[in-house]
Amino acid sequence: MGINTVKLGKTGLNVSELALGTARFGSQRSDGEKEISRDQAHRLLDRYAEAGGNFIDMADVYGGGRAEEYVGDWLGEQDRDKFILASKIYWPTREDDPNAQGLNRKHLRTQIDNILNRLGTDYVDLLYIHRWDNETPVAEFMRTLNGFVNDGRVHYLGASNRDPNAWQVVKANEIAKREGWEPFTNTQIIVNLVDRQIEPEYLPMVESYGLGLMPFSPLAGGFLTGKYERDESPPEGSRGAHEDRFREMYLTDENFDVLDTVREVADEYNASVVQVSLAWLLQHPAVTAPVIGPRTVDQLEANIDATDVDLSEDAFERLSEATSVPY
Template sequence: MVNYRYLGNSGLKVSEITFGNWVTHASQVAEEAAVQTVHAALDAGITTFDTADVYANTAAESVLGRALAGQRRAGLEIFTKVYFPTGPKGPNDTGLSRKHIRESIDASLTRLGTDYVDLYQAHRYDYETPLEETMQAFADVVRQGKALYIGVSEWTAEQLREGHAIARDLGVQLISNQPQYSMLHRVIEERVIPAADELGISQIVWSPMAQGVLSGKYLPGQPAPAGSRATDEKSGADFIESFLHDDILTAVQRLKPIASEAGLTMPQLAIAWVLQNPSVAAALVGASRPEQLAETVKASGITLDADTLSAIDEALGDTVNRDPEHTYSVSPKRRLV
């Protein structure tokens, strides 16, 4: 079963392996399979579920809501996000304005079939809306009982500090950041994590398997396997492209004996690695089939010894992206519509 961790400087516990439905629900898999994977997650002890209004242009939230229908609400932690364009994508159907946040939270709750979400997250930083307006709107959502806590995704260290200060003055808790983080992508380690640790903000990390590259199924000098994420535009093929270089794929192959020595599969090694970082509260995982989760959850509670961690670093060498400047280019400087 899955272990639990506190989320930020709060009393909320979340399953350290959290189910995310970014590229699966209403996109990659049929609804029946999506419901089966959610139920498999519940059976494995996963109680925390992460989605966003933009996933499949709102349809992923609806699928998750139907999949969780009938479950004891108090036994679940449901997260969603706001920022990216949704619906007809009009001029106010995007960003972190008061208008868009107010309308988006109500629509998300309807799709999810719940009166509140446990965590409402700013999916990116909005350079076109005053931060004070955004944080006041989030505070109103909390005071209205529509969200218990607030979080962000892919914010820089400076943005975290400023947002946290405003949230504190407004009397609400900013407790999480959701960045990309894996053995191959460590850009948050130098600046974001130290700032977040100081502020009591946890990391909920996405793509702990580097879009599936750390499974080892992508081989140097060979085409991507048929049906894999790299061959499916709906499954985030553009996100995986930066990892599909022979030097990276060769380095990943060097991880196989390390995983074997530790008694782990490659996916388990990748997920266990991010969970070794005490700043990480949860690793987001997806699944297109229920049996995938049976393997994934076994990474919970695993401790990798110092020799294993050193061997991983040596195997990957300079293929790892550690550039802290990368965090400044993730949020669009202008809204997308």
């Protein structure tokens, strides 16, 4: 079937129902290998675009800037205006420099220039704060971001991560509204079948204000692909094989119980665990577009195949009930 488009929250922008994440483009693994090389990144981008995808998710720090460079090279051969480019700013870009991080005006202005230079474009469609900055006044960063929208370098604004929490997003948007500045119209936060922490507070905020919702790590970093087994070592070369944090976060008995339900549903639909896990997000009424992070073209194909699965209400509910929601 291929990738369809949806509206980004209440905006008029049409974005792909699956966004392509680039966090691993040019990033270094613990063994020194590049997780996704320039060539591999270009193959992923080619296949994603060929399948109808237009939405590329980046951040200024991914691969130390290499993610945006790889995308920029590739865009040079494309019609840039056909793509929705998103990036993020917050994390440090220089060691021991308190101004080279956060959401202070100096860092925001430096980084928007760096992002546009690396991408070789005049504008990004969507700029996120990568997280909240407790040390910069809200009005300082909202006014600065509004300036980027006014001068055309940014089209829409987003807030990423659990920190800002719901009230902080609302506070920033209330200040923006009062001042006539551009508000956050989109959010990006972790959501998947084994991480439902947004549900008590953040999700009602997203729904109540009609914000876009881009779940990141939709496959729980690969856990929800079915390639990990209870009481077995992670497969060689997988994220679980080389990241302690991944093993601590995901390889738990509770998560394997959820996976059992996903496998049951997958069998009923003659589908894969990947398809069912992503279909649950694709069919979630609050979700705009999950941000997928395939490392290979085969993984990308398997992710795209999720758009072919149509879960019944009953299957959707069984999956939703398989996870305990924290209150």
